[in-house]
Amino acid sequence: MRGEITKVLELLQEGKINNEEAADILSALKEEVAPALEPKGYMSKSLKIKVDSEDGDKVNVNLPLKLVKSLHGAIENIPVIQKHLNGLDMNLILDAISNHVEGPIVDIDSADGEKVCIVIE
Structure with missing residues (x-):
């Protein structure tokens, strides 16, 4: 340069x-x-997906950001995630990672009692 x-x-x-x-x-x-230039240690953080459904399903998925970024959105094809995140645009999550966002990025309380939270920490 x-x-x-x-x-x-x-x-x-x-x-x-x-x-x-x-x-x-x-x-x-x-x-x-x-x-x-990435903030020091950012890619060592995890993408955490937590789902509590009215049916009693509890899903906790913790994925290293390096893995999520390298999969380029293929994470949405994991069956347990697909079941609860139908319609969620995974590009939003990839954009959040590209922009080094930390903290909650998705927080949903649906009418049928399902709670979905996606956090980078």
Whole structure:
């Protein structure tokens, strides 16, 4: 990245780009590098899915975030999860992981007495 910054500064100095253009380019370069930096230890956390149904079903699933991210949403095909999370968009969970969200991300109390909670911790 240092080389790219140097090139932008050279272009600015030569008058080939103006200050605003240089700032935009540097900002874009910074955004490219930022996603690669993860908060320390974030991927060592777990995705926890807890379900309590009116029928007495109790589901507790704890999955490492590294596994969830590597499966790219295939988690929704696990039968016990599929039964209780029907209709839930797994892309929301993957987006939460990509954005390093922590804490509750889904909290449902349905009319039929089922409670579903998905947490990253």
